[in-house]
Amino acid sequence: MKTLQPLTPINKTLLDDFAACFKPVKKNYSRGEVIMRLDDDNKSVGILISGTAHLITTTFDGTKTIIDYFEQGSIFGRRFSPGTQTDPYTVIAKNRCTVWLVDYLKVITPCEKRCDKHIRLIDTMLLTMAQRAQLHVEVLGKRTIRGKLLSYFYYLSKARSARTFTLPLSLSDLADYISADRSAMMRELKKLNEEKILISHACKITILKIIPL
Amino acid sequence: MKTLQPLTPINKTLLDDFAACFKPVKKNYSRGEVIMRLDDDNKSVGILISGTAHLITTTFDGTKTIIDYFEQGSIFGRRFSPGTQTDPYTVIAKNRCTVWLVDYLKVITPCEKRCDKHIRLIDTMLLTMAQRAQLHVEVLGKRTIRGKLLSYFYYLSKARSARTFTLPLSLSDLADYISADRSAMMRELKKLNEEKILISHACKITILKIIPL
DNA sequence: AAAAGTCTGTTGCATTTGCAACAAAAACGT
DNA sequence: ACGTTTTTGTTGCAAATGCAACAGACTTTT
Secondary structure, eight states: OOOOOOSSOOOHHHHHHHHHHHOOEEEEEOTTOEEEEOOTTOOEEEEEEESOEEEEEEOTTOOEEEEEEEOTTOEEOOOOOOSOOOSOEEEEESSSEEEEEEEHHHHHSOOTTOOHHHHHHHHHHHHHHHHHHHHHHHHHTSSSHHHHHHHHHHHHHHHHTOSEEEOSSOHHHHHHHTTOOHHHHHHHHHHHHHTTSEEEETTEEEEOOOOOO | OOOOOOSSOOOHHHHHHHHHHHOOEEEEEOTTOEEEEOOTTOOEEEEEEESOEEEEEEOTTOOEEEEEEEOTTOEEOOOOOOSOOOSOEEEEESSSEEEEEEEHHHHHSOOTTOOHHHHHHHHHHHHHHHHHHHHHHHHHTSSSHHHHHHHHHHHHHHHHTOSEEEOSSOHHHHHHHTTOOHHHHHHHHHHHHHTTSEEEETTEEEEOOOOOO
């Protein structure tokens, strides 16, 4: 699957500011490698410079849930666990990727100059993280697979300002993201096609009709 | 339903710091009143001093989802919408409550003295909000009603350090929080009782056995 | 170029869930 | 203290979902 424009793009200026303020450590990872374990002690923040990565958690029976996915420009890290945490949260590289890592404390502690840039950066970072969690709750909050798919698709369509778009996740991974059985999801996707609400071929989606959820 | 200790307690010192740093406006609301609309322009942060409130969203067909619930000490506000946002998010008083309101910008902008307290405050606030979103994703991420119930109950049990506890939501509201049909949830609750995994009478729950989800 | 692995797409069947509707208990307001 | 509203608890039935299993397409690795 090809890499796409980030959903919440971090522009170049912001990246430059980030580098200037925080002096990040740059690292590379290849497919399957663990980029970060999000346990309680983790005090790192990362920006994905290239490649894609997933934040996943796996239960004892092997059921995987994709909590979040990261593309070029995504900020991640310190996904504070609510404290239950039996299952580990890990950020795993989906393919070769480059990451900038910084200490979380550096981020929330204002730098010497108390510069505006810094404050805007914190704001952007938190906004991004909060928005993504919010989106996920909104999607997962739908009671049916159809509702989950449509609310996610409508979001993507709006975010990219296009009726046609390519998913940032494989259909397999999408099922894990919306927390549904893959075959059940495929069936629902088929129905949506038959009812001419959308057209889909693998990860390519075209919205034909917007219906209330 | 009686008010309980907050899940993520904000201690008195923190509240004092908050008051000192931000000079909040104090307001009172009675049951059903809208405390805050969480649209994109909203730039307020609130702390619930007494009473309970829910953050809800309602779809066109009347399906209500409880996104979050607030008790004494809960911090809420600026729940950045992901941008789809067809349905409004509102914080509604569940009963008579007192709220402190401050401007979000004041919170993220470091104060004159760049005091440590301020930074810890920001950290605590964000931690709290992030944890709650994370918990919700963790609960909603379970594929079955049983899984949702148990992961939530285990969390509460751990948070309160007790096998027996009272839910912070009515069963009706709990169904909306875990995004399930109430009757289906009641059925599942009954089964959990029959299988002696827990004992429940209305909002009073006792965990008997911890099983893998 | 072949082999291994992943991803898409599909189906039958058992189970879970949602929907609609109702009754009793509890909480609330005046 | 009374009537009103909310909440808990239940059921039958239809619809949605999960599970298991399989085949072909596509990618990546060797």
